[in-house]
Amino acid sequence: MGDRGTLRIQQISAHPGPIAGEGTQRQDKVCKLIDVTTCIGCKACEVACVEWNDMPFQTTHFDNTYQTMPDTDWNYWNLIKFNEDEHDNGSFAWLMRKHQCMHCADPGCLRACPADGAIVQYSNGIVDFQQQNCIGCQFCVSGCPFNIPKYNSETKKVYKCTLCSDRVGAGLEPACIKSCPTGCLHFGTKDDMKFLAENRAKQLRDVSGFKNAGVYDPDTIGGTSVIYVLHDITKPEKYGNLPASPRIPLAFTIWKSVFKPLGLIGAMLGFVGVVMHYVFEGPLRTQPTPPVKVIDPPPPPPGREN
């Protein structure tokens, strides 16, 4: 949804043929750095996200936590996950991690998407959904290792964080970054953010007593455009199910690299078959029109009661 004048496209979902303008202009990879160790869980980023993207409000429910809702939603792309982390040695931490799309270098959603142009990756690293091209198949949902894309059963489209591609395309930082009061969120080039993050992790290890502090930028998906500084890089799961080694489900890799070419061959054989059919059977003969059948839309899912 960004300004295509300044955002160069690098990958397009299910797109046959070349990408116009690919590689003609070098762009720095952008990156959002989330220093979890200085996040106070104030939710300013949640509000900024809802407000900037003009999302409708929804009814939330008490769930024995400060966390706004159990998971992100089609109209709630940015959620702080609160976790009480207690250890046998008596140490206790209240972990608050801002959860949103990670904008993977190798995006599982894009790989899984069968709709041409529904998901694009810009050369600055932002992975963006183009709802006008979305067919609502939800393959992207299962392709994502972070459980990010969320389906709206009314519009039959899938939504997620755009890393504010509209703002970034105009030279601004994402709304969440703008709103962060403690400065635990930073935005810049991937190189700069990595440098900042590694320095902070080193400070945590050397000065603050967090021996396992480190930077989360998983190479299993080629790195991400959203990176975390964690007190304990060895246990990312305790920060609200952040996977230690996120992977795109094997099925999609197989689908993309094996079945898709096979399918293409199948389609070509089909075309050959059609031509042969015409050659041997002749042109189409008119048939009577069948009656139009109206299908009721499925009922909306029942809302959870308080």
Add this chain to the structure above:
Amino acid sequence: MTNGWIDIKNTDMMLIMGGNPAENHPCGFKWAVEAKRNRNAKTIVVDPRFTRTASQADLFLQIRAGTDIAFLGGLINYALANDRVAKEYLVNYTNAAFLIKEGFKLPEDGLFSGFDDGTKTYDKATWNYQQGGNETGKVLAASSSPTQGAPQGHEPQGSVPAAEHGSTEGHKGEGQGYQAQGPAGAKAMGGGPIPPPSLPPNIAYDLSLQHPQCVYQLLKQQYSRYTPDMVERITGIPKDQLLKAYDLYTSIRKDGDTKKVGTIIYAVGWTQHSFGTQIIRTAAMIQLLMGNVGRAGGGVNALRGHSNIQGATDMAGIFDILPGYLKMPNPADKDLKTFLERITPKPAKPNDWESFNYWSNTPKFMVSFLKAMYGNNATKENDFGFAWLPRLDRNYSWVNIWNDMYNGKVKGFYAFGMNGVMIGPDTQKNIDALKKADFLVVCEIYPDETSSFWMAPGISADEMKKINTTVYRLPGAGFAEKDGTFVNSARWLQWKNIAVPPPGECRLDQDILAQIFLKIRELYQKEGGKFPDPILKASWTYTLPAHPSLAEVAKEINGKALADFTDEKTGTQFKAGQQLPGFAMLKDDGTTMCGNWLYCGSWTEAGAMLQRRGTDDPSGLGIYPNWAWSWPANRRVLYNRASCDLTGKPYDPSRKQVWWNETAQKWVGNDVPDFKPDSKPDEHMGPFIMNPEGVGRIFVPLGAMADGPFPEYYEPIESPIANLLHPDQSNNPVVKKYKTPLDKYGTAKEGYNLVCTTYRLTEQYHYWTKNNPMNVQLVPVPFVEIPAELAQEMGIKGGDKVKVTSARSDYIAKAMVTKRIKPMMVDGKKTYQIGMPIHWGFLGISEDAGRTAKTPANLLTPTVIDPNAYTPEFKGFLVKLEKV
């Protein structure tokens, strides 16, 4: 704050207690994070719960609500025992060396000297310094057993009458600081004919700090009882953790280091106790002991809970002060002269020391204020209209107003910008009080619980018919719908512009108030009245009288010259009508006017200083001298002379605030020096220029505090145990309970076995945002935070509906079962604490949708107040819990 928000970034050590800034001041908390990130500053958080702030701490201690003085007293004990104090600072910049009268007694039994059991007040005559000058070393030379009475060389203090040093001075010595929360002597006002004792003019002192009557030795003795074992039993904090925290905080003064700085940060978790002011005193004493006041990254820093609460205080939104913390007259103040004599302090210091005694300018501030109030009607001949000021005949603090309304004495109430029913303790009492009033005027942006008190849950249709209070709802304008200033915790006056015009028929507060005033004045003009002058003589010179512009009001508060004159000191010439550049120009002859002397300099001939947006910070200390305007005199850190040693050099050259410039023979700096600009260091002038002594008060003499010159630990009014220091004097002896049928106080024996506290959330703002869908989405319904262990014992699961009951009433909400509150051992007994946010009432999005039980949290809280600041005890009361 003595310092400011940004200045927190300069600190090396933070003690955050009685506040949860990450929760309630997330934007300001940025600077705490900066200190951590850029200076490797350490953070100690002490709180009844593991809070959002605690999540950022290097060390978190869970404390029993209300036991802060025990914890801090233990810290003083530790600092003294391990000599982790700033010696030079302590001796020269505080009253540690001053000698106290022989009759003064420490509260080993819970009572200081002078307690009258009948009136529950103190005769403070012995809470005073000795007269006598330099006594250094004399005690050691004279006697080898210094505990035996008054050593030689002393004035025989015990026999000196309290009022010896001139009762005509009439100085009560109360509330000298800017931040004074109100004269403790208010109760003593009301025309007491006995002239109060005053400070001696030549205070005796012992620089060796060895004299048994010197403040330092008394302090040592006072807190020697606060041993780690004792503090553990009271607070519930295990001893090893206590010692860790004490060691960490005092580590900034390890091995005589004077460079490092520590800050203490607090909020209403300290003020809202029946001994709240004394908790803050303890913090001030620690900071004085460690030499942290006046320094970048140091200070005692109150985080104000609303965007303009500092401004409200400065402008006398409190019953017992006038703008700029000038004192209110009482009925005994016959004329301006007697009043000024009473409230203007005389210097009281050792003869060979100097004291600026800045409050000696009180007459200039007061007369200029009267000129602002009454304009041309205020003349020398009529005492500048002094007779028209209201007199303080009794205590009109918040809780007392409502108590008086409940007792039928207060007949009408104007509520602007606050939700009276909800914010005070004991909501039911407040609702019942309003039922007895004749009228209620509420100016709000939503229909709130106050203007809807008559339809509170539980009031039947029949009962509703019997309520005869006439309620007027006035549609006000929200903060973004009007211009004006906010004064933040850092004392900055910052102008804001209108973002959107008020919708529909909503009106600006100043328009509503102006029109009410003009109407009342019209009635007085027509009909006369008992005492029309205060209204008829008031100055109202705005261009549009019914719509005063706030820029005009701000200029009036700054003050201007009323006649041509030349300032003697600077030679500057002023023409009548010119805006004044600062309070040093104010005069007591009626030729200047000023609405609040502290704000003088905020809107000068050079323009609106409070609208400035300069982002230059040459020193890198975050002073930003051209951003907005900070009172007093655009000074960002108060008492900053104390950041330098005796010779006038900064204790830490890397954080240079001010210093003595030998060539120029004056104090200069990156900040505005808070000092007499030309006082040479060898004059030994004290840096605490608002005290008549010129030094910081470790011991508070005379009447400044109602309940003791040193803080003593008392249990909250409702507490699970008797005071372990003195079981026979468990509570603050000067605190009184209220006596209406609704004022009930519970005990552990009656089954109120849990300590309960109340607080706010980041996601909500008081009782406003429950009307805003965005905030309601973030946290939809009220809850009670319950320790996991307690929940397990009681079979409560997260999300279960629970009922919390105090001696007053019930509160029903969902259980939030959490590991962030642990059971604690208080005097060897397992004790649980629970807590709840205060944001829900009986009107709002969730309330209207039937998603809450419509029980405001303050239904539970007791009506009992701190004797100095009159703040209710919202923190640390007793409840019981059950599953519904």
